[in-house]
Amino acid sequence: MSRSSLMSFLVVGALWLASACGGKTPPAISPTTPPPRPQAFPGGGSPPSSRPPVPPAPDAPPILAAELPVVSADPLATMDTDEINRQAPLGPVLFGYDSDSVDAEGQKVLTDNAAILKKYPTWAITIEGHSDERGTAEYNLALGERRALATKSYLLSLGISADRIRTVSYGKEFPFDPGHDEAAYAKNRRGHFVVTAK
Amino acid sequence: MRVCFLLASALCGTALAAWAPPLDPTEVISSTLGEQQTEIRTSIGGISGRLPRLAIPAFIMTGVDAELLEAAKTLGDVLWKDLEFEREFQMISQAGAAQVPSTPAESLPYESWNQIGADDVLVGSAVRADGNLQLDVRVINVERKVPTFGKRYTCSLRGVRLCAHTIADELHKERFGLDGVARTKFAFVSDRDGERMGGMIEQRSIKEVYIADYDGFRPSRVTVRGSLNLAPSWSPDSRAIVYQSHQSGFVDIYVQKLYEVQVQLGRPARGTDRAQNFLPAWSPDGTRIAYASSRDGNWEIYVVKIDGTDMRRLTSHPSDDSAPAWSPNGTQIAFTSDRGGSNQIYIMSADGGPATKITSEPRKADRPTWALDFIAYSAEVPGGVEIKKVSIGTRDVVQLTDGPGSNESPTVSPNGRHIAFVTTRWGKEHIAVMDADGKNVRQITFTGNNRYPRWSNR
Structure with missing residues (x-):
């Protein structure tokens, strides 16, 4: 059972338990009776046997019946991949015009991304290479591929396993900003991260 | 083959055509009509040194049902554009051609066509045949008063665009030796x-x-x-x-x-x-x-x-x-x-x-x-x-x-x-x-x- 489905199973169990306990029947509360004290044998004499009293049976260890819903300290750990991708914890690497080299800003982004990928070692990712609309469609397919591969290469140098990374070029087909100015172009020249499995 | 036009063509078409199933829209069958002369390009091009001017009057339809009339209009429009595309003819506008009444090839008003500057007139007539469209197409040289292209086509009524494209390609091929692209x-x-x-x-x-x-x-x-x-x-x-x-x-x-x-x-x-x-x-x-x-x-x-x-x-x-x-x-x-x-x-x-x-x-x-x-x-x-x-x-x-x-x-x-x-x-x-x-x-x-x-x- 995967971690997320186990979680949902437990959450459902907890909800069931909460409804079972929170109904009209008040929860049963055991009265706190004082522990039995040794009683003097009637007549003040010795007990009939010299054997020590049988110790009480050991208490049963507590059983974890259910996890109760809590707000996780680490939301990423519980999200599915769609939610993760909406959050986009792995920032994009932005490129200069007609460039496939990862600059200092991009290296910083990738250092942060590598730390996240190390924290979540089960995540698999696709790096998408994108370009702005300038230049031919065919050229931008190659440029997008070079950007994706350069991004991957830098992540490998930071110790992320190649098995976790796929790359794909979308060329200029899927601009993030449909504008036709430099502000839009700057956003559209990117190595874009998608978490594909966790 | 006897040429039949207008009301006669309904009877004639039935008599000539053996039964055939309706054609797929991707099919056009053509056969050459008689009375055709070739080698016209040399004489016209040689004389004038300019592109032959072609007019396409409205196709003559036997029958008045809406589907047939629609098919006729589409045929004329598509064929005009196909022939204009390769720029081997100088196409006379459809409005210009409409100044001269559409007539069968035998009774072409040559003087009227001559007056609006047509070197050639493409005359088309169509009739329903076995659920398909049977279409006779002739190109008549106005000066010599003879047909230089003549074919009978059987087309699917739903495939009239392809029918027009086929006529254009075959006319370009016969007249100019050109491989047209109307069917590409x-x-x-x-x-x-x-x-x-x-x-x-x-x-x-x-x-x-x-x-x-x-x-x-x-x-x-x-x-x-x-x-x-x-x-x-x-x-x-x-x-x-x-x-x-x-x-x-x-x-x-x-x-x-x-x-x-x-x-x-x-x-x-x-x-x-x-x-x-x-x-x-x-x-x-x-x-x-x-x-x-x-x-x-x-x-x-x-x-x-x-x-x-x-x-x-x-x-x-x-x-x-x-x-x-x-x-x-x-x-x-x-x-x-x-x-x-x-x-x-x-x-x-x-x-x-x-x-x-x-x-x-x-x-x-x-x-x-x-x-x-x-x-x-x-x-x-x-x-x-x-x-x-x-x-x-x-x-x-x-x-x-x-x-x-x-x-x-x-x-x-x-x-x-x-x-x-x-x-x-x-x-x-x-x-x-x-x-x-x-x-x-x-x-x-x-x-x-x-x-x-x-x-x-x-």
Whole structure:
């Protein structure tokens, strides 16, 4: 059972338990009776046997019946991949015009991304290479591929396993900003991260 | 064969035609009518030294049902545009031709046609026959008062556009020895259906491959991959395409027959996420696909047989090589490479070996497409991309577009006389067609964004 489905199973169990306990029947509360004290044998004499009293049976260890819903300290750990991708914890690497080299800003982004990928070692990712609309469609397919591969290469140098990374070029087909100015172009020249499995 | 017109033609057509089932819209049957004279071009061209002026009066229909009248109008309109397209005739406007009453060929008012300047009159008459349209077409020379072209066609009523295209191609062939392109098609990529790609957080439109007639009519979607599908290329018989698709999460090339009930895809380049394949081009002899692949680290040109055997790498260079295009005889491949510092067009043998640079664009050249005596390509210029062509023999370069908008991805018609391309001049990305000298630009697509046009081979 995967971690997320186990979680949902437990959450459902907890909800069931909460409804079972929170109904009209008040929860049963055991009265706190004082522990039995040794009683003097009637007549003040010795007990009939010299054997020590049988110790009480050991208490049963507590059983974890259910996890109760809590707000996780680490939301990423519980999200599915769609939610993760909406959050986009792995920032994009932005490129200069007609460039496939990862600059200092991009290296910083990738250092942060590598730390996240190390924290979540089960995540698999696709790096998408994108370009702005300038230049031919065919050229931008190659440029997008070079950007994706350069991004991957830098992540490998930071110790992320190649098995976790796929790359794909979308060329200029899927601009993030449909504008036709430099502000839009700057956003559209990117190595874009998608978490594909966790 | 006796010629029959107007009311007589109903009886005559029934008597002459044996029973035949209704035709498929993709079928047109033609037979030559009698009384035909040829060798007219020499006399007219020789005398006047100008294009023959052709008028097409409204087709004469036997019967008054709406379907027949609609078919007649479509036939006349499409045929007029088809004949105008190759610019072998100087077409007299339909409004001009309407000044002269439509008559059967026997009673042509020659004086009236002469007065509006017609050298030739195309007379058409049609009648229903066995659920199809039986159409007699004659071209009458006004000066000599004789028919120079005469054919009887049997067409599906739903296939009148194809009927008109067939008449245009056969008239061009008989009269001028020209291989017209009225029956050719485009493959192209479009997001016109507005469907969104699944499994994506961003709103991304899928792009599928479509085909349409050379005039943009009768578009139909031929891929249902629900993904990004680009760069279609036709088989030599134009009954199959090869294209690149992102459907597996990585880019690979797919071969698909167009007219099969069951869609079966071949993947000759056997791509993986570590060996992705792009920009396929079907060889003129039909046996191989050339394409670009990063399987050995960076983009190189490869060829593989359709069945996936005999994969061969043709280039070996640390720079990217891409966008392969076969020469018409299949012995050479043009491609794009930045081995000289910027993307330029190179030519090499189809077996690989040394490459020759044939462009020297100040910025970049890309997407070569090969006609008999020139290669058209996309050239980056300040502010966008424009279409240019370079002569194979002289290496002279001519710029064919100069805005508005960006103009790229040229594809040449099989007769080498026209070039289709992608333009942003009408807002979105649309496919346009122009003559090979850059003149007579006309819009072919009108909905969605449309890219990667490829003219069929037949």
